[in-house]
Amino acid sequence: MTSTPSPVIHPAWLPAEAFRALGSRRVRVDTAGDAGLLVGTVLAEVSRACARFGGSVQPPEAPADLVLTLAPRSRGDAARHGGPRPDRDLDGFRIGRRGASTVVTGDGPAGLFYGLFEVVRRGEAAFDPGLADERHEPAFGLRVLDHWDNVFVHRVMGQVERGYAGGSLFWDDGRLRDDLTRVGDYARLLAASGINAVTVNNVNVHAGETHLLTDRLGEVATIASTLRPYGIRLHLSINFAAPVILGDLPTADPLDPDVRRWWSDTTERVFETIPDFGGYLVKADSEGRPGPFSYGRTHADGANMLADALAPYDAPVRWRAFVYNHRQDWRDRSTDRARAAYDHFAPLDGRFRDNVILQVKHGPMDFQTREPVSPVLLAMSDTRLAVELQVTQEYTGQQKHVCYLPPMWSSVLGFQPTGDDGPTLATRLSGGVLSAVANVGDDPFWTGHPLAQANLYAVGRLGWTPGRDPAEILDEWIGLTFPGTPRHLLHALMDDSWETYEQYTAPLGVGFMVRPGHHYGPDVDGYEYTPWGTYHFADRDGLGVDRTVATGTGYTAQYPRPWSERYEHPDTCPDELLLFFHHVPYTHVLHSGSTVIQHIYDTRFAGAQRVAEMQAAWAQAAELVDPAVHTRVTERLAEQRRSAEEWRDQLNTYFHRKSGIPDAKGRPIH
Numbered sequence: 175m176t177s178t179p180s181p182v183i184h185p186a187w188l189p190a191e192a193f194r195a196l197g198s199r200r201v202r203v204d205t206a207g208d209a210g211l212l213v214g215t216v217l218a219e220v221s222r223a224c225a226r227f228g229g230s231v232q233p234p235e236a237p238a239d240l241v242l243t244l245a246p247r248s249r250g251d252a253a254r255h256g257g258p259r260p261d262r263d264l265d266g267f268r269i270g271r272r273g274a275s276t277v278v279t280g281d282g283p284a285g286l287f288y289g290l291f292e293v294v295r296r297g298e299a300a301f302d303p304g305l306a307d308e309r310h311e312p313a314f315g316l317r318v319l320d321h322w323d324n325v326f327v328h329r330v331m332g333q334v335e336r337g338y339a340g341g342s343l344f345w346d347d348g349r350l351r352d353d354l355t356r357v358g359d360y361a362r363l364l365a366a367s368g369i370n371a372v373t374v375n376n377v378n379v380h381a382g383e384t385h386l387l388t389d390r391l392g393e394v395a396t397i398a399s400t401l402r403p404y405g406i407r408l409h410l411s412i413n414f415a416a417p418v419i420l421g422d423l424p425t426a427d428p429l430d431p432d433v434r435r436w437w438s439d440t441t442e443r444v445f446e447t448i449p450d451f452g453g454y455l456v457k458a459d460s461e462g463r464p465g466p467f468s469y470g471r472t473h474a475d476g477a478n479m480l481a482d483a484l485a486p487y488d489a490p491v492r493w494r495a496f497v498y499n500h501r502q503d504w505r506d507r508s509t510d511r512a513r514a515a516y517d518h519f520a521p522l523d524g525r526f527r528d529n530v531i532l533q534v535k536h537g538p539m540d541f542q543t544r545e546p547v548s549p550v551l552l553a554m555s556d557t558r559l560a561v562e563l564q565v566t567q568e569y570t571g572q573q574k575h576v577c578y579l580p581p582m583w584s585s586v587l588g589f590q591p592t593g594d595d596g597p598t599l600a601t602r603l604s605g606g607v608l609s610a611v612a613n614v615g616d617d618p619f620w621t622g623h624p625l626a627q628a629n630l631y632a633v634g635r636l637g638w639t640p641g642r643d644p645a646e647i648l649d650e651w652i653g654l655t656f657p658g659t660p661r662h663l664l665h666a667l668m669d670d671s672w673e674t675y676e677q678y679t680a681p682l683g684v685g686f687m688v689r690p691g692h693h694y695g696p697d698v699d700g701y702e703y704t705p706w707g708t709y710h711f712a713d714r715d716g717l718g719v720d721r722t723v724a725t726g727t728g729y730t731a732q733y734p735r736p737w738s739e740r741y742e743h744p745d746t747c748p749d750e751l752l753l754f755f756h757h758v759p760y761t762h763v764l765h766s767g768s769t770v771i772q773h774i775y776d777t778r779f780a781g782a783q784r785v786a787e788m789q790a791a792w793a794q795a796a797e798l799v800d801p802a803v804h805t806r807v808t809e810r811l812a813e814q815r816r817s818a819e820e821w822r823d824q825l826n827t828y829f830h831r832k833s834g835i836p837d838a839k840g841r842p843i844h
């Protein structure tokens with residue numbers, strides 16, 4: 175009997191070649207006898223690279239081309255903790271030249287290996303005699319990827335909710351995977367990108383998964399030890415109704431003393447089992463999940479109860495602000511889903527404990543291709559806030575389409591709440607949390623589409639330097655992942671891919687128009703008469719959602735000035751968000767000079783055309799990239815093209831029929 179060989183796992187941004195510059199030199203890891211876990215990781219990385227490329231690991235005091243050392247104040251930390259303490263202070267490092275050596279000085283053991291990966295990223299340039307002294311430290315203390323992985327294969331959502339890269343790395347059909355080698359490799363990739371925490375289960379914690387907190391905690395501990403050598407802390411999504419579901423109590427009322435004791439005791443056991451446990455993530459009173467509303471309590475009551483249970487361990491609860499009415503009547507024009515998070519949470523500002531972090535989706539709706547920044551992130555100055563990005567491309571092509579998302583994320587992180595001269599949102603949130611929904615599965619390329627790895631890589635990098643140019647991050651990723659391939663090839667496919675995706679999908683910020691349920695492909699009216707609150711209101715005269723104070727839902731008032739005013743008026747509202755904020759006639763003239771209807775036609779044609787060009791460019795590159803990557807990307811581009819043309823034709827036909835206005839350029843509309 176013959177068996178199919180397992181596919182080779184793609185090395186992503188850590189191919190062996192990336193270690194050549196370091197591995198062919200004399201390297202000294204000078205940690206004054208510290209034998210902590212993270213220092214061990216650094217030593218193992220260095221030894222492996224030197225063994226491969228002919229360099230040497232130098233004994234103490236011996237001359238070296240690269241010296242990796244710990245800052246004096248942190249010497250001993252590694253040994254004392256016996257595990258990672260990825261606190262903000264200890265993640266930083268310095269890099270520079272001392273005589274003929276490049277020296278990396280970690281603030282702590284984690285800083286040491288973040289510094290090591292900086293050397294890897296720079297390659298030969300790290301050994302340039304002119305290397306400038308630099309200090310690096312992460313802008314966000316907690317840089318966490320939230321996996322929406324289920325333990326049990328869910329009837330509708332499968333093993334990974336909104337996962338487009340195969341099964342879960344952790345769980346397989348109800349069980350912890352026997353072989354966690356890939357989890358270790360994953361931790362290494364994440365650490366090299368700058369991530370320091372992972373939530374291992376879906377925010378929708380179903381009955382079976384609720385047990386991870388108690389009787390299946392041993393499995394969680396096993397994952398935690400696989401992540402630990404790379405400084406990745408483990409977080410768990412918990413079920414607010416756990417005290418009831420696990421059968422112990424008749425209520426989950428957050429003010430009930432027995433419930434509070436249950437959470438304290440349970441949390442104590444979690445920390446006994448996993449001393450460096452990261453914290454809880456909670457989706458409550460959202461899309462049918464249980465929460466404090468069932469007991470007439472507020473979200474502050476709910477979050478604070480968990481915060482109190484976690485406080486003795488100095489750990490946070492991340493409480494999600496994604497709370498809205500998903501059983502809305504579409505006939506009711508006054509309810510606006512975009513308003514919901516602010517309406518629910520802004521009145522609670524100042525009422526959360528210090529270790530509650532309110533985790534807010536970057537936009538007010540739901541990870542659409544284009545949304546304004548959530549006004550919750552611009553309010554609540556007495557609450558710790560975290561921004562939640564979505565790496566998994568639920569509404570942005572599901573890892574079948576090339577869609578490099580960092581330009582979108584940068585527009586969020588670089589948003590200036592008080593206007594054009596003010597500080598950025600990233601500055602306001604700095605020191606806090608950057609979270610992102612993960613896009614990884616057991617696919618040999620990790621992310622299904624090999625080019626979707628760039629999104630994963632970039633989250634970690636933005637967690638350190640949120641103001642960094644996304645094009646520069648992309649360039650860095652290309653250099654590491656595709657050594658030897660001309661970079662312009664990948665840039666040609668990826669630089670504008672978010673705009674391209676936007677061009678052929680829902681126009682001008684109106685959002686959705688996707689097939690209900692799985693959210694892939696066009697269906698203009700798919701959500702129009704549903705309870706989900708995601709409407710475009712197209713009729714024969716125009717389209718868009720009136721969210722103004724003057725005539726609409728009043729949502730614009732949730733923004734501080736000058737944004738409330740800018741968004742309120744169509745003449746100052748940016749084109750790309752026009753239909754998010756306004757219902758306008760098809761003949762409305764945009765700042766670009768085009769009418770709305772002509773813009774719809776032009777950009778749909780342009781977007782689909784652009785995908786055809788991407789496909790042609792990639793076909794030319796067959797000899798220049800790894801054949802397995804070439805084949806996978808070729809397949810995905812064929813699907814992207816089919817899908818882009820379907821989007822183009824459905825949207826153009828739909829709006830042509832609605833408006834009766836022909837395309838000024840007379841192109842085929844069906």
Ligand code: GCU
Nearest residue numbers: 335336377378457496540568
């Ligand atoms: C979206 C997504 C769900 C997910 C939810 C969330 O609505 O479709 O699968 O559970 O977001 O973020 O909680």
